[in-house]
Amino acid sequence: MSTIEEDISPIGSTVTAAIRERMERSSEYKAKWDAMAGPREIARQIVHYRTRTGLSQQELAQRVGASYSQISRIESGRHKTNIHTLQRIGDALGLQLVVTFVPADSTEREDAAAETARSADSIKRLA
Numbered sequence: 001m002s003t004i005e006e007d008i009s010p011i012g013s014t015v016t017a018a019i020r021e022r023m024e025r026s027s028e029y030k031a032k033w034d035a036m037a038g039p040r041e042i043a044r045q046i047v048h049y050r051t052r053t054g055l056s057q058q059e060l061a062q063r064v065g066a067s068y069s070q071i072s073r074i075e076s077g078r079h080k081t082n083i084h085t086l087q088r089i090g091d092a093l094g095l096q097l098v099v100t101f102v103p104a105d106s107t108e109r110e111d112a113a114a115e116t117a118r119s120a121d122s123i124k125r126l127a
Contacts, residue, residue: 036078042086043077049093050075063092 023030050060061071065088073079074089083099090097
């Protein structure tokens with residue numbers, strides 16, 4: 001599976017390089033790109049787990065009760081979705097959706113991430 005860093009555009013430069021150049025030229029583009037970091041990460045995870053389970057987008061859509069185009073838009077990382085849909089996707093992939101808040105400070109964020117992992121493990125044991 002390729003990553004955004006490996007994808008080559010038809011004109012020969014990497015997608016990452018093209019994005020980086022565009023962000024350097026446009027603060028508006030950079031702000032929009034940064035604002036969509038969450039949806040891109042969610043998309044990356046959905047694609048990872050969907051392909052790991054061997055499902056097509058169409059098969060996932062059927063399991064979720066959504067349209068193929070909705071799954072495609074979510075997996076593009078360019079569209080936001082809601083928690084209810086993410087929960088249904090998680091259920092369809094045999095995953096548990098965990099939503100949490102973490103401090104913006106990087107050292108506190110690492111501690112919070114470790115605590116979240118411990119909490120998720122506790123929830124699994126209770127289930």
